[in-house]
Amino acid sequence: MAPTLAKSLSRLGVPSLIKLCLQWLSMHDHCTPYLQCNRSLNESEEEDYLFPPAESVDELRKIYQGLRNSGADKSHIIDRIIDGDWRRGLSLQQLAMVDFAVLEQSDTALRWSALRLAALENAELLPKGIEERAPKRRKVKGNTTTSSSRSRSAPKYPSIQPSTFVAALRSHISPLVKAHYHLHRLPAPYNLSIVRIYISSRSAFAPTAGNIPRSARQASDASRVIYIALPESCPYVYISLSASGSATAAAADKAKKTGARSLAGMDLASMKRCILESIPKALSRPHERWALEPTKLTAKSLHAICALRGSGRPGTAGGAYSKFSTDTHGALGQVAGGPKPPAARADGGEADVEEAEGDTENVEGAGSGNKANNPAAAVTVRFGDMADNPQLQHRQHASLDRFHVRINDLLRPPDDARVSTEAAPIGLSFAGGDVFLGLRQLASLGDGKYIDLDRLPSWMTGEMGVSVMTVQ
Numbered sequence: 001m002a003p004t005l006a007k008s009l010s011r012l013g014v015p016s017l018i019k020l021c022l023q024w025l026s027m028h029d030h031c032t033p034y035l036q037c038n039r040s041l042n043e044s045e046e047e048d049y050l051f052p053p054a055e056s057v058d059e060l061r062k063i064y065q066g067l068r069n070s071g072a073d074k075s076h077i078i079d080r081i082i083d084g085d086w087r088r089g090l091s092l093q094q095l096a097m098v099d100f101a102v103l104e105q106s107d108t109a110l111r112w113s114a115l116r117l118a119a120l121e122n123a124e125l126l127p128k129g130i131e132e133r134a135p136k137r138r139k140v141k142g143n144t145t146t147s148s149s150r151s152r153s154a155p156k157y158p159s160i161q162p163s164t165f166v167a168a169l170r171s172h173i174s175p176l177v178k179a180h181y182h183l184h185r186l187p188a189p190y191n192l193s194i195v196r197i198y199i200s201s202r203s204a205f206a207p208t209a210g211n212i213p214r215s216a217r218q219a220s221d222a223s224r225v226i227y228i229a230l231p232e233s234c235p236y237v238y239i240s241l242s243a244s245g246s247a248t249a250a251a252a253d254k255a256k257k258t259g260a261r262s263l264a265g266m267d268l269a270s271m272k273r274c275i276l277e278s279i280p281k282a283l284s285r286p287h288e289r290w291a292l293e294p295t296k297l298t299a300k301s302l303h304a305i306c307a308l309r310g311s312g313r314p315g316t317a318g319g320a321y322s323k324f325s326t327d328t329h330g331a332l333g334q335v336a337g338g339p340k341p342p343a344a345r346a347d348g349g350e351a352d353v354e355e356a357e358g359d360t361e362n363v364e365g366a367g368s369g370n371k372a373n374n375p376a377a378a379v380t381v382r383f384g385d386m387a388d389n390p391q392l393q394h395r396q397h398a399s400l401d402r403f404h405v406r407i408n409d410l411l412r413p414p415d416d417a418r419v420s421t422e423a424a425p426i427g428l429s430f431a432g433g434d435v436f437l438g439l440r441q442l443a444s445l446g447d448g449k450y451i452d453l454d455r456l457p458s459w460m461t462g463e464m465g466v467s468v469m470t471v472q
Contacts, residue, residue, distance in 0.1 A: 004216045005090060009078045011102045017077050018068045020101050021085075024094060025061050031094050033060055033085045051084025060085060089212040095219055096182035096196050103194075103302075104186065108401075110227060110240040113298045114309040117157060117235040117280070120289040157235045158283050158290065162193040165230065168282035169195075169275075177271045186229075190306060192238075195228040199271050223268060226275055229302075233311040237279065237292065238302075241272060296466040300401045307398035308465045318398060318436060318462030322384035375447050382453050383440040383461050398465075399434040405459060406470045436462035 009017065024031035032038065036053045047053075054060040067077060086094075103109050166181055173179065180198040201218055213219035222242040229238035280290045299305050306312070386397045410423045432438050439460060443451040459469060 004220050005082050006078050008095065008098055008220045009081065010074070012098070012105060014072065014074050014077065015068070016101050016105055017074065017081075018064055020097060021064050021077075021081065022061065023097065024086075025057050025064070028057050031086075031091060033057065034087050035060070048083075051080050054085070089216060090219075091212055092180040092198060092219060093182060096180070096184075096198065099196065099225070100182075100184045100186075100194070107302050108300045110242075110302070111298065111300045112227075112229070112238045112240050112302055112305045114295045114305055115237045115239060115292040116295050116309075117237065117283070118291045118293045120291055156288075158285065158288065160230050160283065162195070162230055165282055166195055169278055172278040172281050173275055176274055179275075190302065191232060192302075192306070193230045195230070197226045197228070197275060199224040199226070199268065199275075226272060228279065231306065231310055234309070236295070236309045238305055238309075239276070296468045298402070298467050299399075301399050304398035304400060318465060319384050319458065320381060320461065321463055322397070376444060378453050379440060379444045382456060383436065383443070386437050386440050397434075397437070398462075399437065400462070400467055401431065401433060401435065402467055403430040403435045404428070404468050408470065408472050436460075 012020065025033065034043075034053050035057070036055050039053060054063065090098075162183055162185075166183055170179075170181060178200040180200060182196040182198075184194050184196065186192040186194055198219075201215075201224075218224070225242055227238075227240035229240075231238065276292075280292050283290050295309060297305065297308055299308075384397075405428050407426045407428070410426065430439075439451070443453060443456070457471075458464070459471065
């Protein structure tokens with residue numbers, strides 16, 4: 001038990017660990033520490049006196065405040081938590097609070113996918129006879145031209161109350177999935193309500209004496225956890241699904257060696273699918289049914305998901321359009337390449353057309369000259385403001401660590417007889433800490449030697465705001 005919990009707690013820093021312990025002491029009814037007043041006779045006989053139990057919660061709170069002031073080592077604090085004050089084990093609520101503390105400390109702790117809410121047509125609003133031919137509900141399209149769609153206004157997205165959503169979701173999946181729910185409010189600048197769902201094992205249906213899980217390895221297994229983030233004032237839901245953890249892989253290997261049936265991976269996959277299918281049902285109301293559709297955006301940075309599919313100002317997709325979300329006047333002056341309208345004379349007549357054409361040629365020549373003389377400005381025009389300052393980048397730039405594009409219908413040389421008539425599609429994958437920032441730095445090297453900005457497609461500058469796309 002100790003190595004598993006130590007690995008989970010070691011992801012936090014010393015200030016986060018002490019802050020978390022003080023939170024546990026403030027809610028000691030759910031996170032009961034080991035004290036002299038609540039230990040049993042057997043526990044008192046087995047004490048090693050390395051960390052003697054405190055007499056009360058107030059005394060234990062003073063101990064951790066002293067550790068904060070003295071600058072204690074992280075390993076000492078973890079040993080005190082596991083072998084001292086919470087030697088009986090950590091509850092599922094405490095483990096959930098540890099995961100959220102890690103998420104608040106590191107923006108890239110999880111991988112998120114954005115899903116969009118799509119309205120479903122009601123049966124009474126469909127034309128007569130459609131419900132017999134297609135009993136399944138259909139997604140409402142914004143470009144429909146039927147009379148019923150013209151009479152209907154834009155869909156009113158549901159107002160999500162986190163506590164009500166958790167209660168509705170639990171009522172849908174509780175007959176099939178035994179889970180632990182923890183609702184957490186992520187502070188600014190995110191302002192998100194996140195639901196953490198831990199899928200318990202089959203042994204969880206058996207009655208237990210306390211709230212401490214029987215197996216610490218299963219309780220800290222990331223493959224059994226699903227995160228559902230509920231942003232405000234936008235029709236999106238963020239989902240985070242972890243891959244198969246070590247506990248599931250170890251159970252599968254053990255089942256193969258013993259010859260027993262291995263259903264752990266299949267059970268987890270089916271339970272996760274059941275939870276995902278229940279999310280739109282929990283958001284639906286009578287005569288207002290919703291579905292979830294993908295947005296082709298997956299990122300490891302929660303800030304990137306909130307910036308690209310959040311409730312902020314539009315135009316934060318990246319590339320040249322990112323300028324409009326921060327400085328509208330500067331963006332208009334930067335992209336203005338056309339001539340000004342002909343100036344009016346004092347007598348009310350228009351300026352000479354030849355003078356206007358001459359001004360146009362001067363503007364175009366000056367623009368091309370500036371682009372040739374100042375390649376850094378040309379890079380900024382194509383990629384936008386991706387500042388190297390981490391604070392400025394967190395405010396303006398949405399970083400993507402992976403980007404995959406599939407290119408169909410490739411252009412082939414007309415005189416090349418060796419090329420077949422049907423060319424196979426090409427897939428390109430970019431990976432790194434920040435894909436488009438790396439491409440921008442590559443374009444700024446060598447004065448266009450590595451990347452030709454005139455022939456660079458827009459999807460390589462981050463304008464599309466997606467992580468997966470197809471180019472025809």
